[in-house]
Amino acid sequence: MLQAIGLTSAPHRGRPPAVDDLTFEAGPGRVTALLGAPGSGKTTALRLMLEIDAGRGVTYFRGRPLHRIPHPAREVGVLLGDVPGHPVRTVRGQLRMLSAAAGVPASRADELLDTVGLAGLGDQRIGALSLGMDRRLGLASALLGDPHALILDDPGEGLSPREKAWLHGFLRAHAAQGGTVLYTTCDPKEAARAADHVVTVDAGRLVSDQNVIDFSRTRLRPRVVVRTPHAARLAAVVSREARAGRRSVEVVTETGSRLSVYGSTCAEIGDTAFRHGVPVHQLADEIADSGPATAIASEAEAASPGRATPASGPEVAPAQPEPTASESEAVPPTASPVPGPERAPSIRRRPARGPHRPLRYELRRLFGVRTTTLIMAAVLVVSVGLSVFLARTGHAPLPNLLAAWPTALPLPPAAAGAGLLGALSFGDEFRYPAPAVGRGTVPRRLGLLLAKLAVSAGVALLLALIVVAASAEALRLVYGGDVVSVPPNTAFLAASWVGLNVGCAWAGLLAAGIFRVAAAGVAAVLAVPALVVPLVRRVLSGPAGHSVLELPGRLHELAWLQWPDGMDSWVMAGVRVVVHPVGAALALLLSVLICAYVFTSLRGRVRW
Structure with missing residues (x-):
């Protein structure tokens, strides 16, 4: 059971709220359509229910609000828009990455590929998928946690009739298993075909809450569409014969040559046109949408059987339908009382939850695209080429x-x-926010940050070792074994090399996480030699740098501080790395970036 009570969005720049005091229910075992024209507040209502936007009201998912559910992915599956996946990532890789974020086994991805009909497209790139296949991938992403409720924002938009039929059958199958399905649509005919219950909204307010039979009777009206060059003459003839026969027929002139006739049939209109010699160019049955305002009027008229239905023109003789109890109720009796906006609880905008398995998620995110492999291969090729070229000059x-x-x-x-x-670790995350669908941002969780720092440090260390090993082997092959030898200050050189690579990786990661774009991370890395190193050289050229170099000796003189033999060289190597201009510049930049990241994270939590 899904219950939305008193949903009211926050007003924006003095304008009325997009959703105003909206209350409805979506029961288990049925498909509920949230119907409304574009701009009626359907998507805003979903975002309020999912606590993505701030406002007032409350939404209960089987008796609990979303922020009180420990594992939301196991209770609610969400699809808002397209799948935010990297275009070169494979379908299977995307689902396995999201499986780590949802905390489910990777085997769940293969199960869902069969469920949504993508078993043969597991190795297909996301960017090469059609709209229908992309929508199936979105459904698979929403079903990773095996949720009870599905919330979808206009899932059939742009799909072919065949894909829509498959989608509606899939949603009905989920509801038949006891699940709750709520989706938005702007097509009343689609809602009548695919849903069991229809909730109509207009301008952010509830218009009607009906089962599909009552909705079809009050909202959708059968009509006969006639196209003739003598539309005015045919309209007069049809209206005159309807009044003579005391039949309820309504004739509406839509354009100069097109008529819509309500309460009649194609056979009757064709016979009338033939008897009076009126040529007919088109004659067809259609289902017309009377609009939300007409639906309200129909319900009010059904509640007052003694009132006559107003006519829309001099030729109109509309029918007077018998009242029904379901049509006279705008809100079903099971719905909770609607609290006023001043009494409704506040909806605090909450950031997306971090991945449940951040380390596994980050590894699959990093190595799930070929960009990582291409960058590492390019670095290796360029490094080996430069090493051979420098050795040829003989001056390095x-x-x-x-x-x-x-x-x-x-x-x-x-x-x-x-x-x-x-x-790219944070830059691609903000560009394709897979763990924060619909939120447009990335969760600033400590677990995700530590996972990214650990994985980026491991990749930087691996890249540093591979470059040194490949350069040494290339020099031996080209110039012989005498060129490469073990330097005397190996500890200092190794610490400097590892610190330089890891520091650059962390600087790029933190800067991209702060400014939410990969270019900011690249700029931070390039700023180290261009701006920070010259500044640090000036500082370390004074007496401060010499005093730091004497630190290991002063520590060794302390009686209570005893370390094993050979530790002096390692401590000295570490100190020399810190006082080296590049090392000091990286340490200074990382300190600033860590403080900035913490500050922006705390500010975001306070704002939300």
């Missing part, structure tokens, strides 16, 4: 040869590649 020292770092470049290719991968 051995550490620069192994790192492939010419003095003309601000950063070695490995550090630049690690920074780019770190920037």
Whole structure:
């Protein structure tokens, strides 16, 4: 059971709320359509129910609001718009990544591929899917947690009749198993065909809450469409014969040559036109939408059987339908009383919950696209080529040869590649917000941040080791084994190399997380040699830098501080890394970025 009570959106810039005191229910075992014209507040109502937008009211999912459900994906499946997946990610990879976010086994992805008819397209790229296949993928994403309720925003928009038929059959099958289905649509005919219950809204307010039989009778009216060059003459003849026969017939002139006749049949209109010699170019049966305002009028007229139905023109003789109890009720008796906006509880906009398995999610996100592999391969090829070229000149020292770092470049290719991968870690997340569908942002959770930091550090370390090993092997093959030897200060060089790559990866990751774009992360990495290093050189050239270098000796002189033999070299290497201009610049930049990330996260939580 899904109960929405008193939903009211927050007014925007002095305009009336898009949703105003909306109350309705969607019961289990049936499909409920939320019907309304574009701009009537359907999507806003869904966002209020899911606590994406701020406002007033409350929505109960089997007796609990969404923020009190420990695992929302196991209670509510949501599809708002298209699937926010990276276009080069495969269908199976997308579902497995979202499985980690929902906390379900990866095997659930393969099960759902069969369920939604995508078993043969598991290795297809998301960007190559048609609209119908993309909508099926969205349904599979919503069903990952095996939810009881499905909430879909206009899922049939743009689909072919065949795809719509499959979609409606799928929703009915979910409802037949005891689930609750609520979807929005702007087509009353589709609602009459596909839904068991129809909730009509207009201008954000409830118009009617009816079962599909009552909805079809009060909202959808059969008519005969006639196209003739003598429309006025035929309209007069049909109206005159209807009055003579005391039949309820309504004739409406839509255009100069088109008539809509309510309360008659094609055979009757054809016979009338033949008897009076009126040529007919088109004669067809249709189902017309009377509109939400007419639906209200019909219900009011049904509640007052003694009142005559007003005519729309001099030729109109409309019928007087018998009143029914269901038509005279705008809200069913089972609905809860509608609280006033001042008494309704506030809906606080809550950020998306983080992935339940953040480390697994981040690994699948990173290696689920070929961009990561291409960047690492490009870094390796460029590094090996630069290493061989520098060795040919004979002027570069051995550490620069192994790192492939010419003095003309601000950063070695490995550090630049690690920074780019770190920037894409959050940049792609904000561009394709898979774990925060409909929210347009990414959850700032500590678990997700730690997972991204750990994975980016691991990738940077792997890239650093591969570059050094490949450069050393290439130098041996080209110039012989005498070119490469073990340097005396190996500890310092290893710590510097690892710190440089990991620091660049973290700088790109944090900057992209703060500014929500990958370009900001790349700019932060490039700012290290261009802006921060010159500033740090000036600071470390003074007495402060010399005092820091003497720190290991002063610590070793303390009687209570004893460390094993050989530790001095490692401590000294670490200190030299910190006081190195590039190391100090990275440490300073990372400190600033961490503080900025924490500040923006806290500010976002306070605002929400």
